[in-house]
Structure formats: C-alpha cells, structure tokens
Amino acid sequence: MPDDRISLxxxxxxxxxxxxxxxRLTQGDATVAELAAPFDVSQPAISRHLKVLENAGLISRTRRATARLxxxxxxxxxxxxxxxARYQRFWDESHERLDELLAALQGRDPEGRADAAPTNGADDGQDRDHR
Amino acid sequence: MPDDRISLxxxxxxxxxxxxxxxRLTQGDATVAELAAPFDVSQPAISRHLKVLENAGLISRTRRATARLxxxxxxxxxxxxxxxARYQRFWDESHERLDELLAALQGRDPEGRADAAPTNGADDGQDRDHR
DNA sequence: TCGTTTTAGAACAAGGTGGTTATGAAGTGC
DNA sequence: GCACTTCATAACCACCTTGTTCTAAAACGA
Structure with a gap:
C-alpha cells in the first residue's frame, strides 16, 4: 500500500x-492490554495494529506509569x-436514475444509463502518487 | 484482508x-482501455484493479460490442x-479540547485529555468478524 | 538495586497484493 | 468463417501483511 496519508x-x-x-477508543483512552482483551490474538499483534493506526494518524499515545495509553x-x-463527500451527488443520481427507470417502465426510452466516456482527464488531483 | 463488505x-x-x-468514472462510464490510459501499468493490472472494485461493489460492468464498460x-x-459518521462528534470534541487548551493557556488546569479506560465493552456491533 | 509489570521488537511462517508477460476467450464485422 | 479488437486469466515474481513465540526495554514499587 502506498504511503500517502489517505491511503494509510x-x-x-x-x-x-x-x-x-x-x-473502543470512543469510550475513552485505553492501555494496550485493555485493547487486546476482547480479541483472541497475541499482545504483539495488537501492538502492531496500534502502530498501523498511529502511522495513519488515527491514534496518539502517551505514557501512564509503565502503560501506554x-x-x-x-x-x-x-x-x-x-x-x-465528492461522491455524494452520485448517490443522489442513483435516485434520479431510479426515477428515470420507473418512468421508463411506464412508457418509453428503456435506456437507463448515460455513456459519456470522455477520452480522458482522469485522476482527481489528490491521488497523484500511484506508484 | 477480511471479506466483509466494508473491509472490502x-x-x-x-x-x-x-x-x-x-x-474518472464520475465523468461517465468507460472501457478498460480508457481507464488504463492515464497509468503506466499494464492492461491486466487495470483489469485486476477493476475486479477489486467490482468485488467491493464500487463498480458494475456491462458490455458494449467487444468492450466492457x-x-x-x-x-x-x-x-x-x-x-x-459515528466519529463525527470526536472532531467536535477536538475543537472542544482546543478551546480547553486555549483556556488553559490563559490560566489554569493544564490537563488536556480525559482518561476513561472503562475496563471493557469493546467493539461496535457491526464489525463482528475479526477473524 | 532488583524484581515486576507492561509493552515493543526480532525472527519466522503463511498467505495476500500488485506488478509483469504470454496467451486465450468473447464479440464484431467483413 | 475468419481476422481483429478488447479484455480476462494463468503463471510467475517481489514484497508486504498478519499472525506467532521469544526476548528485551522502560518505568515503577519495594
């Protein structure tokens, strides 16, 4: 997996x-042991999951005595x-297309889906690192 | 990677x-060749990416002549x-903590972060499949 | 200082991912 | 029917991920 922030x-x-x-962390900070408890995997496995979360910026960690919160x-x-959020309008479009479909079923134009395929211009300006 | 829908x-x-x-697909349906064009990877590599997207339910595919849209x-x-969305309130809490921090910088109580660590009750009721 | 608790790291195995090239299958159109 | 275009699959490779066990480091308490 690439190492840009959003991919991480x-x-x-x-x-x-x-x-x-x-x-679990939405209920409050927790130690490694507390986080490991619900799972039947080893403690080192949880430590590595925490490192992945930390590298992604999803958690931060502090010390409390010998424990790490x-x-x-x-x-x-x-x-x-x-x-x-940029895709939200396509949820809406699905609804529009559903409406179109229903309309079509009641009468004419059984063509349900637009076919643009503009020759190019791909990518979105913030995924500029595909290896 | 696990095979539940949201993980996919x-x-x-x-x-x-x-x-x-x-x-790219937000601009309209496209053939494999069109999707592959912007990238310097082989066509089979793109075909596999498309299969991953299809397995995740993020794209559907139809035929048009010999092409697949x-x-x-x-x-x-x-x-x-x-x-x-369930985490949205924690963005807000960050702001609250920022406010607290600013308040603390102006005077008292340099303790920035709550420390709950309830002994358990982890998981969230829709990730019930951690292998 | 020394033992205890807690967590991280090293070393290893098994399996997955993403890339390649070579080849075959599907569908079109003459 | 046959050639052509378009795409998928197979076989292979390098590397990453996730799990394991064993061990060491860090911080405390006595």
Missing part, C-alpha cells in the same frame, strides 16, 4: 480488528469523509 | 490507482460515510 488511513480502516479498536484522533476520519 | 470497500479505496479510477456504483461509499 483507508488501509488502516480495512481491518475489522483495527476498526473495533477505534470504536492510546487516544483516538478523529481528524483523519474527517479527511476521509471530506474525500467521500 | 476500505481495502479497495486504499489504492490511489483505484481511487483515481473511481474519480465500467460504471460507478456509489452506494458502498454511502455506507462507508455512514460508518464514519
């Missing part, structure tokens, strides 16, 4: 264990949400 | 090439956004 965040979120850890940092999630 | 979507989005493909399906992005 998406990759970190692709693992259910890590998502569950983030969810993990703290949720939600800012990257905000960035991801901002990225996703 | 996050994993698919973790690759910049695939994100760029999705962005890819079509953006934004619904999974909506699901991801819904998942992320």
């Amino acid at each position: 965040v998406f990759a970190a979120l692709a693992d259910p264990t890590r998502r569950a850890i983030l969810t 993990s703290h949720l940092e939600a800012e990257p999630l905000r960035e991801v949400t901002a990225w996703l | 979507v996050f994993a698919a989005l973790a690759d910049p090439t695939r994100r760029a493909i999705l962005t 890819s079509h953006l399906e934004a619904e999974p992005l909506r699901e991801v956004t819904a998942w992320l």
Whole structure:
C-alpha cells in the first residue's frame, strides 16, 4: 500500500480488528492490554495494529506509569469523509436514475444509463502518487 | 484482508490507482482501455484493479460490442460515510479540547485529555468478524 | 538495586497484493 | 468463417501483511 496519508488511513480502516479498536477508543483512552482483551490474538499483534493506526494518524499515545495509553484522533476520519463527500451527488443520481427507470417502465426510452466516456482527464488531483 | 463488505470497500479505496479510477468514472462510464490510459501499468493490472472494485461493489460492468464498460456504483461509499459518521462528534470534541487548551493557556488546569479506560465493552456491533 | 509489570521488537511462517508477460476467450464485422 | 479488437486469466515474481513465540526495554514499587 502506498504511503500517502489517505491511503494509510483507508488501509488502516480495512481491518475489522483495527476498526473495533477505534470504536473502543470512543469510550475513552485505553492501555494496550485493555485493547487486546476482547480479541483472541497475541499482545504483539495488537501492538502492531496500534502502530498501523498511529502511522495513519488515527491514534496518539502517551505514557501512564509503565502503560501506554492510546487516544483516538478523529481528524483523519474527517479527511476521509471530506474525500467521500465528492461522491455524494452520485448517490443522489442513483435516485434520479431510479426515477428515470420507473418512468421508463411506464412508457418509453428503456435506456437507463448515460455513456459519456470522455477520452480522458482522469485522476482527481489528490491521488497523484500511484506508484 | 477480511471479506466483509466494508473491509472490502476500505481495502479497495486504499489504492490511489483505484481511487483515481473511481474519480474518472464520475465523468461517465468507460472501457478498460480508457481507464488504463492515464497509468503506466499494464492492461491486466487495470483489469485486476477493476475486479477489486467490482468485488467491493464500487463498480458494475456491462458490455458494449467487444468492450466492457465500467460504471460507478456509489452506494458502498454511502455506507462507508455512514460508518464514519459515528466519529463525527470526536472532531467536535477536538475543537472542544482546543478551546480547553486555549483556556488553559490563559490560566489554569493544564490537563488536556480525559482518561476513561472503562475496563471493557469493546467493539461496535457491526464489525463482528475479526477473524 | 532488583524484581515486576507492561509493552515493543526480532525472527519466522503463511498467505495476500500488485506488478509483469504470454496467451486465450468473447464479440464484431467483413 | 475468419481476422481483429478488447479484455480476462494463468503463471510467475517481489514484497508486504498478519499472525506467532521469544526476548528485551522502560518505568515503577519495594
């Protein structure tokens, strides 16, 4: 996986264990042992999950005595949400197309889907690192 | 990577090439050759990226003559956004903490961060499959 | 200082990812 | 039917990921 910020965040979120850890952290900071408890994986495995989350900026860590506390940092999630927001109109378009389909079923023009395929201009200006 | 839906979507989005493909598809359906053009990777590599996107439900495909058109399906992005929405209040809390920090800098209580660490109750009820 | 607790790192195995090249299958059109 | 275009699949490779166990480092408490 590439090492740009948003790719790291998406990759970190692709693992259910890590998502569950983030969810747990919404209830408050926690030690490694506390985070490891619900899972039947070893402590080093959890430590590595935490490192992945930390590299993605999704958690920060502090010391308390011999323990290390993990703290949720939600800012990257905000960035991801901002990225996703650009696609929101396509959810709406799905609804429009559904309307079109219903209209078509009632009468004419059984062509449901636009076919633009402009020769190019791809990419979006913030994914400029595909290896 | 696990094979639950949301993990597949996050994993698919973790690759910049695939994100760029999705962005391209916001301009209209496209053939494999058209999608491959902006990248300096082989056609089979693009075909596999498309398969990943299809498995995640992010695109659908139809035939037109000998070509296969890819079509953006934004619904999974909506699901991801819904998942992320649960963390929105923590962005707000960051702001609250920023306010607290500013207040602290002006006077008292240099303790910036709550320390709950409730013994457990982890997981979130929709990530119930950590292998 | 020394033992205890807590966590991280090293070394290893198994499996996945993303890239390549070579080749075959599907569909069109003459 | 046959050649051509378009795409997918197979086989292979390098590397990354996730898990393991074993061990060491860090911070404390006695």
